[in-house]
Amino acid sequence: MNLDAPVASLRGVAKTYATDGGPVHALRGVDLDIRRGEHTAIVGGSGSGKTTLLSLLGCLDRPSAGSVAIHGVVTSQLDDEALASLRNEGIGFVFQQFHLIRSASVAQNVELPLYYRGVARAERRRRAAAALDAVGLGDLAQRFPQQLSGGQQQRVAIARAIVGDPHLLLADEPTGNLDAENAALCLRMLMADAAGDRTLVVVTHDLDLARRCRRVVTLRAGECVDDRVD
Amino acid sequence: MTASIEPRRAVVPFADQLADALREVRANALASLLSALAVTIATLGVLLVASITQGLGRSFERLAFSGGPVLTIAPDPRPSLSALRPTRRDYVALRSALPDARRVSLVQSLGTQTLASARATAAIPTVTADYSLFQTGRYDVLAGRPLVPSDGPEQRRVIVLDRAAAERLGLDVADVGSRIRLGGQFVHLVGLVKAKGLGADSSGGDGLAIVPDAVVPEASASPSAAALPLVIEVEVPPGADLDTWQARIGILLRRERNLAGAQQAGFAISSSERVRAGIRSTTALISLTATLLMSISLVVGAVGIVNVSLISVRHRYFEIGLRIAVGATHRLIMRQFLLENVIVAVAGALVAIGVFALLAAGANDLLGGVLVLDASPLVIGLAVLAAVAVGVVSGVAPALRAANLDPATALRT
Ligand SMILES: Nc1ncnc2c1ncn2[C@@H]1O[C@H](COP(=O)(O)OP(=O)(O)OP(=O)(O)O)[C@@H](O)[C@H]1O
Ligand SMILES: [Mg+2]
Numbered sequence: 001m002n003l004d005a006p007v008a009s010l011r012g013v014a015k016t017y018a019t020d021g022g023p024v025h026a027l028r029g030v031d032l033d034i035r036r037g038e039h040t041a042i043v044g045g046s047g048s049g050k051t052t053l054l055s056l057l058g059c060l061d062r063p064s065a066g067s068v069a070i071h072g073v074v075t076s077q078l079d080d081e082a083l084a085s086l087r088n089e090g091i092g093f094v095f096q097q098f099h100l101i102r103s104a105s106v107a108q109n110v111e112l113p114l115y116y117r118g119v120a121r122a123e124r125r126r127r128a129a130a131a132l133d134a135v136g137l138g139d140l141a142q143r144f145p146q147q148l149s150g151g152q153q154q155r156v157a158i159a160r161a162i163v164g165d166p167h168l169l170l171a172d173e174p175t176g177n178l179d180a181e182n183a184a185l186c187l188r189m190l191m192a193d194a195a196g197d198r199t200l201v202v203v204t205h206d207l208d209l210a211r212r213c214r215r216v217v218t219l220r221a222g223e224c225v226d227d228r229v230d
Numbered sequence: 231m232t233a234s235i236e237p238r239r240a241v242v243p244f245a246d247q248l249a250d251a252l253r254e255v256r257a258n259a260l261a262s263l264l265s266a267l268a269v270t271i272a273t274l275g276v277l278l279v280a281s282i283t284q285g286l287g288r289s290f291e292r293l294a295f296s297g298g299p300v301l302t303i304a305p306d307p308r309p310s311l312s313a314l315r316p317t318r319r320d321y322v323a324l325r326s327a328l329p330d331a332r333r334v335s336l337v338q339s340l341g342t343q344t345l346a347s348a349r350a351t352a353a354i355p356t357v358t359a360d361y362s363l364f365q366t367g368r369y370d371v372l373a374g375r376p377l378v379p380s381d382g383p384e385q386r387r388v389i390v391l392d393r394a395a396a397e398r399l400g401l402d403v404a405d406v407g408s409r410i411r412l413g414g415q416f417v418h419l420v421g422l423v424k425a426k427g428l429g430a431d432s433s434g435g436d437g438l439a440i441v442p443d444a445v446v447p448e449a450s451a452s453p454s455a456a457a458l459p460l461v462i463e464v465e466v467p468p469g470a471d472l473d474t475w476q477a478r479i480g481i482l483l484r485r486e487r488n489l490a491g492a493q494q495a496g497f498a499i500s501s502s503e504r505v506r507a508g509i510r511s512t513t514a515l516i517s518l519t520a521t522l523l524m525s526i527s528l529v530v531g532a533v534g535i536v537n538v539s540l541i542s543v544r545h546r547y548f549e550i551g552l553r554i555a556v557g558a559t560h561r562l563i564m565r566q567f568l569l570e571n572v573i574v575a576v577a578g579a580l581v582a583i584g585v586f587a588l589l590a591a592g593a594n595d596l597l598g599g600v601l602v603l604d605a606s607p608l609v610i611g612l613a614v615l616a617a618v619a620v621g622v623v624s625g626v627a628p629a630l631r632a633a634n635l636d637p638a639t640a641l642r643t
Contacts, residue, residue, distance in 0.1 A: 055638035060555055080560050088557020095641060099552045103257025115250070116557035118241045160556070 005072030006033040007168050007199045008057050012066035015052050015222075026052040028222040029066065036167070039191060039200045041210035044219035050203040051172055053219065057201060058091050058170045059083050070168075088116050092161030094190065096173035098153040100145035106132065106156050107141040113164040131159040135189050151182030158189050171202040175209060187212065242562060251569040261542040262574050265535045269578025270585070272531030273617045277586045279520040280609045287513045299472055300502040301479060303462040306495070314487055314496020316460050324462060327482050332465040333362040336443060339459050345439060346411040347419075349400030354391075356412075356439040363440070366465055367426065373403035374421030381420075381442035388442060389417040395437025396422050417441065472501050528616065532624040539571060539628035550632050551640025560633040567629035568622060575621025579614045 015027040026049045034040060034057070042050050055061040056068050059075050068075045070086060078086065092113075100109050110128040119127070132138050135155040145153055154174060161169055171190055175183035187209055190200060202213065210216050218226035255262045303324075305315035321336045328334055336359060343356040363369070364376030372393065381388050389410055396402065399410065401419065409416045425438070466475045476499050484495060543550070550563060558566075 051642065052638075055641075058555065060551075060641070061636070061638040084554070084557050084559040084562075087555060093555050097548075099548055099641065101549050101552065103253055108253075112553070113556040115246060116242060116553070116562065118243065120243075121246065164556075 005069070007036050007038075007071060008032075008034040008201075009069040009072070010053075010056070010063075010066065011069075013053075013056060013063045013068060014065040015049070015056065015061070016064045025222050027056075027063075030219075030222075030224050032217065032224060032227075034168070034199060034201060036199055037197045038215055039213040040202070040215045040217060041213035042201065042203045042217050042219060043205070043207070043210050048219040049222040050219055052222075054170050054172050054201065054203055057168070058093060059087055084116070088113055089164060090167050092164065092166040092169045094154070094157050094161050094169070094171040094174045096176040098145070098150070098157045098177075100153055100156055100160075102145055104144075105141065106137065106143050106145065106148070109145065109156055110141075110159045110163050112160060117164065127163055128159070131163040132156070134162065134192075135159045151178055151185065154178060154182070154186050155189060158186060167197075167199055169198060169200045169202075171200070173203055173205065175204070175206060183209070247562075247566065247569060251566055251573055254566070255570050255573050258542055258546075261538050262570075262577075264538045265571070265574045266578035266581065268531040268534040268538075269575045269617050269620060270582045272528045272620065273579045273582035273613050274585055275527045276524050276613045276616055277582060277609065278589070279524045280613070281586075281590070283513070283517040283520050284606075284609070286516060299466055299468070299470070301464045301466065301472065301476055302500050302502070303464070303479065303483070303497050304500065305459050305461075306498055308494075311494055311496035314489075314494070316462050316483075316497045318460070320483055320486060320497075321460075321462050323486055324464065324479065324482065328464060328479075330467070332467055333365050333463070335363040335463045335465075336360050337363065337461045337463065338443070339461075340441075341458070343412060343439065345395075345399060347399040347401050347405070348408065350398065352395075352398040352437075354395045354398065354437050354439045356441065358441050358443050360443045363463070364423070368465075369423040369425055372422040372424055374406035374419070376421050376423060377440065377442055387415075387417050388420045390421045390423055390440045391419060392438045392440075393422060393424050395439050398437055412439075412441070472503055476501065528620060532620045535571070535575075535620065535624040536627050539567070539625060540631065543567070543628045543632050546632070547635060547640040550635050551637040554635070554637040555641060563635075564629045564633040567632045568625045571625030571628070572618055572621045575617045576614070579617035582613070582617070583610060 010030050010032040013027055013030045013032075014025070017024040017026055030049075030053065032053075042053060044050055052061070056063055059068070059070065059078075062068075062076060070090065073086075075083065075086070100106075101112070104112075107125065107128045110131055111124040114124040114127060129138060129141060132141055135158050137152060137155055137159065140148065140152065140156075145156065148156065154177070158174075161171075169190060174190060175186055178186060183206070190202065191212070200213075202209070204210055215227070215229045217224060218228075303316050303320070305312075318336070321334065324331075325334045338358050340356040340358055342353045345352055345354050345356075359377065361377040361379050361381060364371075369376060369392075374390075377388070377390055389412060391399070391401070396405075401408070401422075403422055406419055406422060408419050410419055411417075423440075464475070464479060466472065479499060480495070483497060487495070489495060553563060553566075554560075
């Protein structure tokens with residue numbers, strides 16, 4: 001594992017889904033390096049392959065062709081345990097639909113990555129409380145997700161993504177279900193980073209949001225057609 | 231920082247896994263409840279069947295005669311053979327010819343007699359018997375005494391009642407010594423007894439009155455005493471070969487009648503052991519059938535759980551995808567779902583044991599111990615084990631489906 005290597009590196013990555021109507025080529029040969037501390041927006045039309053790209057970056061899926069390397073380690077060489085550990089320690093996810101577990105309290109939702117890391121309960125509590133404080137929801141730890149507004153739920157999801165202190169934050173349309181005010185708030189929280197070396201990749205339709213990222217990658221029909229750095 | 235990006239294998243403490251699984255069981259209340267119900271019914275079925283067959287076996291054993299093996303010589307009911315039925319002469323002959331028998335007793339039905347105590351009058355099946363009937367523990371004496379040798383034909387003033395007969399006459403143990411009217415005369419109640427042997431209490435719930443042999447009140451007896459069905463019981467020493475005894479008795483009685491080899495005898499010799507063996511094989515057959523039914527119910531229960539769990543897994547796709555996204559291994563997902571199923575199965579089994587305990591208490595009260603519902607700890611342990619096994623086995627398919635879920639797909643809405 002090499003910290004000087006890009007946080008994530010895609011080489012000739014293709015993803016083809018087999019469907020009843022024949023193969024669907026979601027990605028066709030994408031080369032992309034995500035560098036440490038960089039904030040990248042991925043834009044493109046619906047069906048252009050943004051979510052697919054993000055799940056490959058997050059090791060939730062394997063490419064049909066090409067290679068994905070995280071910190072220089074090619075993920076196809078890793079077994080399930082190592083991949084799980086990589087996701088757990090290195091990557092934080094935020095989804096458009098928040099994806100909070102309804103049966104678990106806000107605090108328990110935020111603790112989940114630490115639970116799978118084997119962190120003791122008291123320590124989990126403490127760190128979840130800190131993460132919730134960071135998103136301004138310290139008071140709501142004992143509530144349940146369905147008792148929160150959409151903006152609050154997404155902030156809980158952000159707390160869950162950052163509680164394990166990952167290097168790489170992946171957000172898929174994080175503001176898609178939020179009004180402008182909450183969108184701005186959540187974006188600020190995603191970008192806030194005390195240490196300053198957290199890497200953020202955010203998929204968005206929102207050009208305003210995209211403009212706030214230093215780098216904007218545009219996908220069209222599974223190909224990378226534009227890669228702009230201010 | 232370098233350390234935190236080295237993949238390392240995390241260990242989630244079991245207590246945390248249990249707490250997590252418990253929370254999900256509670257959160258998916260309906261599915262959990264349905265699965266637990268299936269386990270409860272299946273386990274209850276196992277417990278009931280196991281204890282009922284156990285109890286049946288025990289009741290039958292208790293019913294079976296507790297003394298030595300008994301050969302009963304009873305009349306052949308075919309009218310053409312009426313002249314050859316067992317007689318008092320046979321009884322006398324057998325008594326002298328079988329000195330090595332534990333007892334040879336005569337029991338002759340007097341039909342139903344009208345008995346009247348100070349409290350009630352009832353028609354009660356009555357027999358006349360010789361005292362030897364009571365010698366070898368065929369009856370428990372509840373109060374007073376059984377018939378004794380001195381209760382001979384010339385001493386015709388005593389009677390022994392079994393419990394049901396006493397109840398119908400409004401009598402209990404305190405009434406031993408009181409007078410009872412039998413036909414045109416009074417007799418003294420000398421004892422209350424309870425039959426232990428098979429067929430000894432063949433009167434159903436009507437009770438039985440026993441008077442010493444030849445106490446037949448002429449007035450109330452049937453036209454001719456000789457026409458009354460007469461049964462001779464021969465109790466042989468424990469361990470004796472019943473077939474030999476049966477052959478011996480058969481030869482004796484046939485010689486008595488001057489019967490040739492192929493001729494019909496007019497009597498039938500039956501053996502208590504044969505009845506007991508019949509009961510045993512019947513019990514075994516019942517157990518076998520019950521076990522089969524029970525296994526089917528267990529399988530049906532398991533299929534039900536599999537179904538419910540599979541549906542429940544489908545409803546939890548996003549949750550599973552999310553758990554994988556934040557670092558759950560396939561093994562942990564698998565274990566979580568198995569654990570949830572085991573929790574539900576154990577809960578269902580515990581409820582079943584509770585219900586069973588209530589049923590057992592109720593049934594034993596209601597049936598007065600006729601049908602004993604008491605499962606041994608072994609049976610209860612096995613039932614719980616079966617429930618857990620059902621939980622694990624039926625949890626495998628849903629757990630596999632959950633663990634093999636593609637998280638990327640699951641997390642798309
Ligand atoms: N599991 C799947 N099976 C089959 N086809 C799929 C699957 N997932 C995605 N696709 C297809 O792959 C293509 C890319 O999908 P993807 O979700 O990556 O697009 P997207 O850029 O995220 O779109 P949107 O902006 O609408 O979210 C689409 O044509 C989609 O239909
Ligand atoms: Mg998408």
